[in-house]
Structures are given as C-alpha cells and as structure tokens.
Amino acid sequence: MGIKVIYEKCNLCRKCIEKCVFGAIEIKENKIEINEKCNLCGLCIKTCPQNALIKEVEKKKEINLDEYKGIWFFVETRDSQVASVSYEMLSAAKKLKEKLNEEICGVCFGKNIKDKLTPLIKKGAEKIYFIDDDIFCNFREEIYANALSYLIKKYKPNIVITAATMIGRSFIPAVSVKVKTGLTADCTDVDIDEKTGLLIQTRPTFGGNLMAKIICEKHRPQMATIRPKIFEEADDEENSKGEIIEEKINFEIGDKIEICGREKLENVVDLQEAEIIVSGGRGLKEGKNFNIIKELADLLNAAVGASRAAVDSGWIGYPHQVGQTGKTVKPKIYIACGISGAIQHLAGMQTSDYIIAINKDPDAPIFKVANLGVVGDLFEVIPILIKKLKETRR
Numbered sequence: 001m002g003i004k005v006i007y008e009k010c011n012l013c014r015k016c017i018e019k020c021v022f023g024a025i026e027i028k029e030n031k032i033e034i035n036e037k038c039n040l041c042g043l044c045i046k047t048c049p050q051n052a053l054i055k056e057v058e059k060k061k062e063i064n065l066d067e068y069k070g071i072w073f074f075v076e077t078r079d080s081q082v083a084s085v086s087y088e089m090l091s092a093a094k095k096l097k098e099k100l101n102e103e104i105c106g107v108c109f110g111k112n113i114k115d116k117l118t119p120l121i122k123k124g125a126e127k128i129y130f131i132d133d134d135i136f137c138n139f140r141e142e143i144y145a146n147a148l149s150y151l152i153k154k155y156k157p158n159i160v161i162t163a164a165t166m167i168g169r170s171f172i173p174a175v176s177v178k179v180k181t182g183l184t185a186d187c188t189d190v191d192i193d194e195k196t197g198l199l200i201q202t203r204p205t206f207g208g209n210l211m212a213k214i215i216c217e218k219h220r221p222q223m224a225t226i227r228p229k230i231f232e233e234a235d236d237e238e239n240s241k242g243e244i245i246e247e248k249i250n251f252e253i254g255d256k257i258e259i260c261g262r263e264k265l266e267n268v269v270d271l272q273e274a275e276i277i278v279s280g281g282r283g284l285k286e287g288k289n290f291n292i293i294k295e296l297a298d299l300l301n302a303a304v305g306a307s308r309a310a311v312d313s314g315w316i317g318y319p320h321q322v323g324q325t326g327k328t329v330k331p332k333i334y335i336a337c338g339i340s341g342a343i344q345h346l347a348g349m350q351t352s353d354y355i356i357a358i359n360k361d362p363d364a365p366i367f368k369v370a371n372l373g374v375v376g377d378l379f380e381v382i383p384i385l386i387k388k389l390k391e392t393r394r
C-alpha cells in the first residue's frame with residue numbers, strides 16, 4: 001500500500017508538500033515524489049486540488065479457509081524439558097476440540113526432546129511435530145519464529161495457541177507477521193463459536209474495564225497467546241494414541257546471533273511458577289512495610305505478590321501485581337495480607353489451591369474465597385507467624 005502520484009494531473013502547486021507534517025513529499029527532477037517517511041495519513045490526498053494523489057491498495061490474495069485444519073498448541077521447553085504451561089495449552093486445545101472436532105497437534109523445538117513428548121500424547125495430543133537441533137538450546141526469537149512459520153505454511157493449521165509466557169509473547173508476533181494473520185495476545189479464555197466455528201479470543205481491554213471477544217474471520221491460522229494458569233494442566237486420557245513426527249528445517253535464514261553464554265537472573269519474580277505466594281495490599285499502609293511480607297515469604301520459600309493498590313502506590317513493582325490487569329496465579333497456598341478482595345484481584349488468584357486471608361475487617365470480600373481467614377491486624381499476626389516459623393527452623 002502507498003500513495004501514488006498521477007503525474008498527468010499534478011501541476012506542482014506544492015500544497016501537498018506544505019500540508020505533509022512528516023516531510024514525506026518532495027520534488028525531484030520536477031516531479032512530486034513520496035519518500036519513506038510517509039505514514040499513509042492521507043492528508044495530502046485531501047489537500048490536492050487536482051486530485052492527483054491516490055491511495056494504492058494492495059490487492060489481497062484471497063485465502064481458501066477450508067484448506068486450514070487442526071488445532072495446534074505450542075509445546076514450550078525449558079532446559080530441554082517440556083514446560084508445565086504446555087500441558088495447560090493442551091487443555092485449552094482439548095476444550096476447543098469439543099466444539100470443533102479437528103485434530104489436536106503440538107509443535108515443539110528443542111534438543112533430545114522426542115522422548116519427553118510422549119506424556120502429551122497420553123494426555124490427548126493426536127500429533128506432535130518436533131524439530132531437534134542444538135540451535136534450540138537457547139531461546140532465540142528469530143529462529144523460533146522461522147521454524148514455526150515454516151511448519152504453519154507447510155501444514156496450514158486452523159488455530160495456533162501459545163502460552164503468553166516470556167517466550168510465547170516474544171516470538172509469536174513475528175510468526176503472525178510471517179504467515180500474514182492476526183494475533184490476539186494475552187487471552188484469558190478461548191472458545192469456539194458454535195455457529196461459525198470461529199475461535200473466540202477473550203482478553204481484557206481498556207485497562208481491564210472491558211472484556212473483548214475477538215475473532216479472526218478472513219485470515220488463517222487464528223492465533224492467540226493465552227495467559228498461564230488459566231487452564232488446568234491436561235489429564236491423562238484412556239486409550240489415547242498419537243504420532244510424534246520429526247521435521248527438519250534449514251536454519252540459514254535468521255541465524256545471525258551467536259550466544260556466548262547464559263546467566264540465570266537472580267531475584268526474578270516468577271509468580272506464575274511459585275507454589276506459595278504471600279501478597280500485600282493497601283492494608284500495609286506504607287511501602288517499607290512490605291519488608292514483613294518479604295520476610296514471611298523468604299521463610300516460606302514463597303514469591304511476593306501485591307494488589308494493584310500497593311503497586312499503584314509505588315510500594316512494589318508491577319511484575320508483582322496479581323489480578324485482572326496483573327498476573328493470574330494458581331499456587332498451592334496464597335496468603336493475602338491487608339487485601340480487601342476486590343473482584344479484579346480475585347480474578348487473578350481465586351483458583352489458588354488454598355487461600356489464607358489476613359484482614360482486620362471481618363466483612364472483607366476476601367474471606368468469601370478464603371479457605372482460612374484470620375480476622376486481625378496484620379502487623380500483629382504476621383510477626384507471630386514469622387516468630388513461629390523461625391522457631392521451627394531452629
């Protein structure tokens with residue numbers, strides 16, 4: 001797409017040059033030329049008294065939607081092991097299959113991973129394509145994007161879902177560009193429209209004030225990333241059978257970076273992997289009081305979470321925020337300290353296995369979802385817990 005000049009009509013009046021705020025129009029060899037600064041805003045077209053400028057629309061190639069079949073999920077690996085989030089994506093794919101009845105297929109890249117894919121077949125994947133290569137030992141966006149788009153072009157799946165992890169979020173947008181389709185990022189649900197068979201991709205929008213349902217009507221595959229911990233990991237299925245198929249790819253394209261080494265970052269907030277989370281809210285009164293939350297978390301080998309009120313007050317960083325506009329978590333134990341339990345906070349933690357709430361207000365909504373409620377002042381309760389835990393460690 002671009003702006004085209006109809007030279008027969010243009011009288012070099014220069015009105016378009018004056019109007020263009022991007023400096024994208026110039027005169028070269030007595031002719032108007034549009035340069036690379038043009039962002040297609042169209043102001044010049046409206047301004048031209050001779051109607052000598054038009055927007056050229058690239059004719060889109062119609063795609064045959066019926067050629068695209070299958071529900072694909074991306075099998076993420078970490079240190080050459082299948083990441084637990086991959087089982088959640090399989091679960092989402094199984095949900096879609098209930099209404100769409102198309103083959104569930106996983107795609108995995110890694111080194112020596114073939115044998116590690118069998119559990120996915122036991123849990124309902126009907127096919128898994130994998131590429132085994134040293135190159136996948138370190139995650140690199142362009143290599144992953146090239147490999148997945150190559151397979152998508154070859155097999156034409158109808159749907160491709162990926163976890164909205166650091167890996168999924170970083171390479172999937174490049175895949176959607178390469179295969180010329182749309183992508184809905186960070187979905188909190190996916191489903192199938194029973195009338196049209198289209199993928200319904202649900203995600204919060206306008207800062208979480210609206211839940212948007214997005215469809216991709218004219219392009220394939222329909223692609224979405226899904227937040228971790230929304231779907232349970234898939235269960236084993238009786239008599240499930242499937243094929244694990246090796247694929248090969250030429251890595252010349254995009255292989256431009258040499259990884260010299262890897263270092264594990266310390267103190268990275270991995271709320272979504274944590275088995276125990278201790279979260280603090282506005283009840284902490286001041287940022288420095290997060291120290292007692294951190295002390296309790298350290299003793300429990302837990303991660304530190306927070307309500308949006310605490311994050312917005314600048315007491316702790318956004319990566320710690322739990323809730324509709326933060327992270328969705330599902331630890332074995334979630335301890336909410338001085339958090340009221342607003343619906344947007346509950347949206348991110350209410351599926352935790354066991355919830356403990358400490359709040360001085362007996363009517364706080366958090367107690368409705370708590371398995372164990374402590375009505376009391378957190379500045380009294382938490383130090384007692386810390387003391388008891390320290391005693392048991394002696």
Ligand SMILES: Cc1cc2nc3c(=O)[nH]c(=O)nc-3n(C[C@H](O)[C@H](O)[C@H](O)COP(=O)(O)OP(=O)(O)OC[C@H]3O[C@@H](n4cnc5c(N)ncnc54)[C@H](O)[C@@H]3O)c2cc1C
Pocket residue numbers: 206207208209280281282283284306307308309310321322323324325326327337338339340341342343344345348358359360361364376377378379
């Ligand atoms: C679009 C939108 C998206 C949002 N997204 C999120 C989100 O992702 N995550 C999120 O958390 N919120 C989110 N919110 C904000 C949410 O509505 C609440 O405002 C927020 O969760 C409140 O945080 P809080 O519970 O820490 O504070 P409050 O609601 O002020 O609750 C503080 C609690 O602390 C208790 N307390 C006070 N002192 C003590 C004490 N000494 N000991 C024990 N208890 C004490 C009080 O009784 C009270 O229940 C969102 C809101 C909107 C509109």
